[in-house]
Each structure stands twice: as C-alpha cells, then as structure tokens.
Amino acid sequence: MSDKLSPLAPAQTPVLPEIGGVTCRVARARYKDWNRCDLTFVELAAGTAVAGVLTSSKCPSPEVEWCREALRGGTARGLVVNAGNANAFTGARGKEAVQLILSLASERLGCTENEIFVSSTGVIGVPLPTDKAKAGLKTAFEAPACGWEEAAATIMTTDTFPKMATASAVVGGTTVHLSGIVKGSGMIAPDMATMLGYIFTDAAVNAAFLQKMLSVATASSFNCITVDSDTSTSDTVLAFATGQSSAPALASFEDNGADAFQAALSDLCLQLSHLVVRDGEGASKFIEIAVTGADSDDSAKRIALSIANSPLVKTAIAGEDANWGRVVMAVGKAGEPADRDRLTIGFGGVTVARDGLVVPDYDEAPVSEHLKGSEIDIAVDIGLGSGKAKVWTCDLTHGYIDINADYRS
Amino acid sequence: MSDKLSPLAPAQTPVLPEIGGVTCRVARARYKDWNRCDLTFVELAAGTAVAGVLTSSKCPSPEVEWCREALRGGTARGLVVNAGNANAFTGARGKEAVQLILSLASERLGCTENEIFVSSTGVIGVPLPTDKAKAGLKTAFEAPACGWEEAAATIMTTDTFPKMATASAVVGGTTVHLSGIVKGSGMIAPDMATMLGYIFTDAAVNAAFLQKMLSVATASSFNCITVDSDTSTSDTVLAFATGQSSAPALASFEDNGADAFQAALSDLCLQLSHLVVRDGEGASKFIEIAVTGADSDDSAKRIALSIANSPLVKTAIAGEDANWGRVVMAVGKAGEPADRDRLTIGFGGVTVARDGLVVPDYDEAPVSEHLKGSEIDIAVDIGLGSGKAKVWTCDLTHGYIDINADYRS
Numbered sequence: 172m173s174d175k176l177s178p179l180a181p182a183q184t185p186v187l188p189e190i191g192g193v194t195c196r197v198a199r200a201r202y203k204d205w206n207r208c209d210l211t212f213v214e215l216a217a218g219t220a221v222a223g224v225l226t227s228s229k230c231p232s233p234e235v236e237w238c239r240e241a242l243r244g245g246t247a248r249g250l251v252v253n254a255g256n257a258n259a260f261t262g263a264r265g266k267e268a269v270q271l272i273l274s275l276a277s278e279r280l281g282c283t284e285n286e287i288f289v290s291s292t293g294v295i296g297v298p299l300p301t302d303k304a305k306a307g308l309k310t311a312f313e314a315p316a317c318g319w320e321e322a323a324a325t326i327m328t329t330d331t332f333p334k335m336a337t338a339s340a341v342v343g344g345t346t347v348h349l350s351g352i353v354k355g356s357g358m359i360a361p362d363m364a365t366m367l368g369y370i371f372t373d374a375a376v377n378a379a380f381l382q383k384m385l386s387v388a389t390a391s392s393f394n395c396i397t398v399d400s401d402t403s404t405s406d407t408v409l410a411f412a413t414g415q416s417s418a419p420a421l422a423s424f425e426d427n428g429a430d431a432f433q434a435a436l437s438d439l440c441l442q443l444s445h446l447v448v449r450d451g452e453g454a455s456k457f458i459e460i461a462v463t464g465a466d467s468d469d470s471a472k473r474i475a476l477s478i479a480n481s482p483l484v485k486t487a488i489a490g491e492d493a494n495w496g497r498v499v500m501a502v503g504k505a506g507e508p509a510d511r512d513r514l515t516i517g518f519g520g521v522t523v524a525r526d527g528l529v530v531p532d533y534d535e536a537p538v539s540e541h542l543k544g545s546e547i548d549i550a551v552d553i554g555l556g557s558g559k560a561k562v563w564t565c566d567l568t569h570g571y572i573d574i575n576a577d578y579r580s
Numbered sequence: 581m582s583d584k585l586s587p588l589a590p591a592q593t594p595v596l597p598e599i600g601g602v603t604c605r606v607a608r609a610r611y612k613d614w615n616r617c618d619l620t621f622v623e624l625a626a627g628t629a630v631a632g633v634l635t636s637s638k639c640p641s642p643e644v645e646w647c648r649e650a651l652r653g654g655t656a657r658g659l660v661v662n663a664g665n666a667n668a669f670t671g672a673r674g675k676e677a678v679q680l681i682l683s684l685a686s687e688r689l690g691c692t693e694n695e696i697f698v699s700s701t702g703v704i705g706v707p708l709p710t711d712k713a714k715a716g717l718k719t720a721f722e723a724p725a726c727g728w729e730e731a732a733a734t735i736m737t738t739d740t741f742p743k744m745a746t747a748s749a750v751v752g753g754t755t756v757h758l759s760g761i762v763k764g765s766g767m768i769a770p771d772m773a774t775m776l777g778y779i780f781t782d783a784a785v786n787a788a789f790l791q792k793m794l795s796v797a798t799a800s801s802f803n804c805i806t807v808d809s810d811t812s813t814s815d816t817v818l819a820f821a822t823g824q825s826s827a828p829a830l831a832s833f834e835d836n837g838a839d840a841f842q843a844a845l846s847d848l849c850l851q852l853s854h855l856v857v858r859d860g861e862g863a864s865k866f867i868e869i870a871v872t873g874a875d876s877d878d879s880a881k882r883i884a885l886s887i888a889n890s891p892l893v894k895t896a897i898a899g900e901d902a903n904w905g906r907v908v909m910a911v912g913k914a915g916e917p918a919d920r921d922r923l924t925i926g927f928g929g930v931t932v933a934r935d936g937l938v939v940p941d942y943d944e945a946p947v948s949e950h951l952k953g954s955e956i957d958i959a960v961d962i963g964l965g966s967g968k969a970k971v972w973t974c975d976l977t978h979g980y981i982d983i984n985a986d987y988r989s
Binding site: 226227402404480496511566569 | 705809891906908910921923
C-alpha cells in the first residue's frame, strides 16, 4: 500500500449492501513483512453459480490456470485471495501451494475442490509459502465475518485506496443486489500490476448465462481500460451469484429482468474498472477516449486503445497539451481503416481538427481550461462508418517512472 | 536540436566516402525561427535506381504518399528533405507544398516530377510554407556541394547528434560503397518522433532488386527498433543506387556480389537504426533483446517487440533492476506460443530464470554490474522451436517524460 492517495481517488467510499449467501473473512498470513490483513476468505452459499474472465497472458499464474479449470463446473463455495505474493512463475511449488489451499478450503466447507477459487497478487517468482498460507487460512476460518471495505482493503497491494462499487436491478418484481471489489493497478517491486475483481450478487443466475453476461460486461469495461499496456499474468474477474434473493432465476435474455441485470452488471464492471484507472500508477488525469465513425465497433476499440496506449498521447495529456497531432499518429498506427482527411478530433467537447486540418481559430481557452482539469475527454470521429467504442486510461507522468524505475532489486 | 548530447552517442563520427553521382547541398529555409540549415537538396546522376520503405501509418503525410507513388517509376534524380515542419495533417495545402517542390526541383534537374523524392519532418498540422520552401530550395540550388555530416545535421530536428554510417562490398572485383544518413527519434513540440533515413551507393542495382534487398535489410534493422512504440506518419527510408562505380549491375541474388551487397546494405541499415535508438528520447541505456527458441522467426520478433515496448520492462532497466518477472509478463502478453515452464531468461549472459523458475543462487554480482552499464543484453529462450529475432530499444526514463510532457502548447 502506498502512503500517498491517488489524486483521482473518489471523494466518497460507497456503502455496499450485504449479499445473502456471501460471508467475507480476513486474516494476516504475513506474505510480506507487513502488519495488515493479506488473506481474504469468502464463503459462498451452496448453489452459488460462478463465471469468470481471466488474463489472456500465455504465461498465466497457476491460480489462473486453476480458475479456468474450475470454472467448467459452474459452481462455487469458496474464494481465497492472497495479497503480497503472486505465486507466478514458481513452477511445481507454486502449484503445490494452490493445491494446499484447495484442500484446506474444500475440507472446511465440505465441498469439492473445483468449487474453490484462488487468486494471488504481489511479488512474483517466489512460491507462495505454504506454511503462511496454511496458518493464514486457518486463522481466517475462525475469524469473524467482515465488511466489504475490509475485504477490499485486504486484496490490495500497492493500491492507494480500496475499490468498491454496487448496483441493483429489478428481476421479476424483486430487487437483486450486486456488490463488487477490485484491486489494481499498483505495483510492489518486483511485482507487476495485477487486476483482481470479484462481483457478488444474490440473484439466481444460471452459470452459463452468467458467463455470457459477464463477458458482455467486461468487454466494455475491464477490457477497455489500460494504464501502461502491460498485461498481468494473474488478471482475474470472477462473478458469483448466490441465488439467495427471492427473485426468479435467470437463464437467458428472454427472461424477465435479464436485461436489467445485464445493465446492472455492466454498470458495476464499468464503475470498478474506472476505479482501477483512477489508481493508475502515477496518474494525475483520468482520460476518456471516445471513438466514433469507425469501420466497426471492434475497429473503433482498437483505434481507441492505440490512442490510450500511446506514450506520446499520454505524456501530452500529462503536459496539459491538446496535441491532436499525436492523436492522429495513434489513429494511423492502429492499422485500422482510417482516412487522414476525414478525421475529426476534439478535446473537452471542442473540435480542434476537422477533415484532416486543424480548425482555424478554434477557441483555445476552453480547451486549455479542460486540459488543466483532472477529467479529460478526447473524441475522435473516423468519418468512415458507424463503429464506436469508449476506453479509459490515465496520463503518463514522472510518478509512473518513480514507481517503476526508482527501485533496485 | 537539443543542447544535450545523448549519453549513448557514439564516441566518434565515422568518415563517409563520397558516392559518385550524389551531390548534397543545404540551405536555410527557416521553417522554424532558428539559425541553421533545414533544407537538404540532393542531386542524383541520371540512371539512379531508387527503392523505399515507408511508414505503415494509415494517416501518412502527403510526402509519404508521394514517395509511394514515385517509387513505382524506380528512378530518381533528386531528393528534398525539409526539417522543422512535417507538413502532416495539412490537407490540400500540404499537397500543394509538395507539388511546388516537385515542380521546382524537376525543372532544375531537367527530369520528370516522379524522379523527385520529398520528405518533411517537424511541426505537424501547419502546412509547409510554400514561400519558405521556394526561397530555400532556390538558395540550395546555388549552394556549394556539402559533405555528409552537414547533410546529416540539416535533416535533424531534436536529434542530439548527426547520424551517419558507411559500408562497402566487392561486386565483380570492384568495391562499391554505401553511405547513409538518418534522423530520429527526437521531438519538436508539438511534433512526433519521425525517422527519416537515406542510403546512397555507387553500385548499379536494378530498382526492383534494390527494393527486395532494402526490404530484407529494413526487416531486421529499422523495423526491429522501438523507442516508445509510436509510429510516425512520416517514417521513410529511401535507398539510391547511382551506378557510378565500374562494378557490374546487380539484378538478382544469382549475380556475383549480390550477397555481399545485401550484407553491406543490411549492415548499414543496422548501424543507422542503432544510432536512432542511441538518440532515443531520454535514453540512458541501449538495450538488445534476443529471443530464441520461438515457434517461428516472426513469432520471435513479436515477442521481442512486446518486451521492447513494455513500459514496465523499460522502467525496470532504467532502474537497473534485473526484473525477469516483467520479461515473463511481456512474453505472456505477446499472444504468441509460449510455455511459462520452458522459459529461460538471462541478463548480460547470466541465466536468471530457467524452466519457469528463478535460478536459485544465481550470481547476482555480474548481473548487477551489467545493469549499471549503458549497454544491456536481455536474452529470452522460449523453449519451443528454432525461431529467433533481435530487436533494440532504450530505457524509459524521467528524461522521456521531460521531453514529451513538460510542454505547453
């Protein structure tokens, strides 16, 4: 955890509703030499459906490999999250640590191992110490139930604030609730920025349908954010539906309330993903990039991410410079259909360049004022079709270099 | 031009041989408010063959579009390079400026317009002022011939040193010479880093074959370097073969000396491309990344570029940290075939991680010593096949942020 709160942290922490069938407990496993809780154990009621979206990294952690395997079963009874040690790139010993956790947790909950989900985040290359995991887990088993904020704080590594959000939907006349926690994108040397997110709902949702809805929700939220274009070996988002509300079960978009639930889930994912950007390493500006008029939505997203990942664009924003030339450059390098002479680029709602030319005498005052703020909007119209996408990122500052370079192993 | 010489600049400037049929002249067009030459005019003997590799940007400058068109003819009589104004994103007026230059230069040289090649680099979004271009060009026409160093300095923007290299080959018993100049990757606000490279040889080479050899040479040189992953709208490499030596003409790899010429051309491109990295914005370390054991050479190159473009890897090197975990992350995110448990990673010739595990008790002293130096080697073996590639980059430092963010428009 950093001592310094991100300047983009929300002013207020939301109050999350309890979710029937979800009990969080935390403990000190002391994976690092720190005096804070770093192991989260979540007990889920029998019959909980689970869905997940995991890192696309070709070198994932054993936890990710396990979750991918366990997701096939579609049911969950427990979740264990370790903070301080990512257990990635640790070979057979890393797998043994996961196995130990599965064994202990499934025994405790009287379930099968493939109903237990595990994540780890922190230092990599060091196998998760099984003695600490075992002692921590046993302590957590006996710990009193804790609230969301404590759980959100326990999964943190170098995050500067706990990240939580909530949403609700009416399904068959009954309000169902969703509560979510997320961590990232901090860094513990020699760690990498990992994003872990967990969503809990008392709705009853068929696992396959939950997976479909989660995939839809993450495509326009967690998969539309970038801090530094680097993808962790451990990125994980899991959604658990306990079915403890009295609302009727959802199994397809034909079902009454399914659209409302999808909207709530998408909203929750969007809120959580934005919190990650707001805690981006060294971030001083939260940037929304909206691309319209592209050949397709996919094309728009690739162009938007090309802009969001461009170090030249990100440093320009850090410098409060409406540098539309760098935006053109990033559009051009995306490799997607684009025509220089049809591009329109705006900052903060003011069109700066249109049809391949800077707008003569555009009003610079509101643009400069906008760039001095902490919430930056960049709008790009490609002028070719109706494809559109929004992505979110932060600026690239000296703070990023401080965090990631000013370290000696 | 920056006042501060890159710490990675070569200690000595090479002396380049004159190339028969090539005459360089420079002039002050004053595209910016500076007192230096910024317009280069190169006259080429009749019968000069030309080949080129241009930016893959979908939003190229009109100069790039023109060069692409003119390359179809395969012959060149003149080259004009403007520094200080990129003439990119300038619509019809930008095209008019190119047209004016074509008209003036072709008239001067008594050739067709499609034998004139043009590049511009510098501020974007401002049409190249035709009055300055015209006056500058007319001055250059009457200027005395200048040497390579003056030409190399005249094409610079924020480069901290002029970049030149030479190579030679024996073709049919006669030595042919190659001299090359390049500029990049500096930045003039609100400009973008543009790489322009020009290679001149007195060999006689069929244009189509020159194109083939240049494509081979750039694939493993200019296309294997990265400073910040951003691609300019103006990147250009042109090769001119005047045929003024007495060596027999080359038209295919069957020809005696063709292999030697390809080797010399590839060597020259490699030298020039490394000079660009050595002048990378804020660079304090020159990094070579060698990937072996990949599924294919293409796969190896994509993995190597993923490592080279990773901000986390680049900041780790800036921090002199042998952070192999970030290298694993970058391998994983490349999306290429890779198996975490077969990866081997070394720094400066010392294996740090093998078969998915850190090497216990590896000798840290030589690794730390290596990372304190300014020439860093990272070796990654994927353990799957025989595909290999080398790429070059620099570290990501506070200097990069200073150059690119600490600017107000």
